Amino acid sequence: MSSILNLTRREIYSYFVSPIAYTVIIMFLLIVGLGFFFSVFLYSSLNDTAIAEGNQNIRTYVIQFMSFWVNLALMLALPALSMRVLSEERKNGTAELLMTSPITTTQLVLGKFLGTLAILALMLLLTLPLLITIDFWADPEWPALGAAYLGYFLFGAVILAIGLFASSLTENQIVALLMTYPMLLPLWLSELLLGRFSGWANQVVGALSLRNASLTMSLGVIESHAIVLACGLMFLFLFLCVQVIDSARWR
Numbered sequence: 557m558s559s560i561l562n563l564t565r566r567e568i569y570s571y572f573v574s575p576i577a578y579t580v581i582i583m584f585l586l587i588v589g590l591g592f593f594f595s596v597f598l599y600s601s602l603n604d605t606a607i608a609e610g611n612q613n614i615r616t617y618v619i620q621f622m623s624f625w626v627n628l629a630l631m632l633a634l635p636a637l638s639m640r641v642l643s644e645e646r647k648n649g650t651a652e653l654l655m656t657s658p659i660t661t662t663q664l665v666l667g668k669f670l671g672t673l674a675i676l677a678l679m680l681l682l683t684l685p686l687l688i689t690i691d692f693w694a695d696p697e698w699p700a701l702g703a704a705y706l707g708y709f710l711f712g713a714v715i716l717a718i719g720l721f722a723s724s725l726t727e728n729q730i731v732a733l734l735m736t737y738p739m740l741l742p743l744w745l746s747e748l749l750l751g752r753f754s755g756w757a758n759q760v761v762g763a764l765s766l767r768n769a770s771l772t773m774s775l776g777v778i779e780s781h782a783i784v785l786a787c788g789l790m791f792l793f794l795f796l797c798v799q800v801i802d803s804a805r806w807r
Contacts, residue, residue: 559659563667567641568674576640577675584633584679591625592686623704623774626683627767630712631744635736637675638719639729641668642801661801665794669720676712680705707773710786711766715740717793724800743789 571577598621659667687701715736722735743766766789769782 559663560667564670567668567671580633580637581679584629587629588626588683592622595621626708627770634715635719635733638716639732641720642723643727643729643732661798665797672716703778704774707770711770714786714789717790721793721797724797
């Protein structure tokens, strides 16, 4: 356990001694901030009739609209965060030191993964002032907002797990970045196939849709299948990452 914590601290420190963490966090906050203020502007332009017909209040309208921007910002920012995790070690020649150290491959992967999760948690915490401003116009349901943020965190964790796996395959950070999106987009865009199948096939597509799971949790509903899907995908890609590093160790 201490080895994992040491690797986690080392990973967090490595982000903040370079401009990577600051760049990713600023990009994320800019996208989320623009989405938030754009949603408030759109709500203010609605007339009373449209609000009544849509059964909308500023809390539900802004949070539902903002969820799209948060997920978009995570998709754009997090691959840039994860692309260097293992590829940079290989490029700088420090991967050999890690692979010959007494820590196991699983500890190595978990330590680096937890380090990126800490940056993700910080990014989400920095958006809380936006939610506090809603308190001036409405009475937000904080448990529902907590469910939404749990969904954001799980979605971000899946992106980081995929990015970590991509980073283990190459020493080129740009290649790792470009490899992450083809693995992520099918899980995100599978929602577009909902309704095109019947019976169990449609249920399988819905169960594998990250976007559908994230949207459900952004509405304040915690469903077990959304948590199982996210945890299953994290386990899958971290397991694959361990296998890639183990094969490199044997070589």
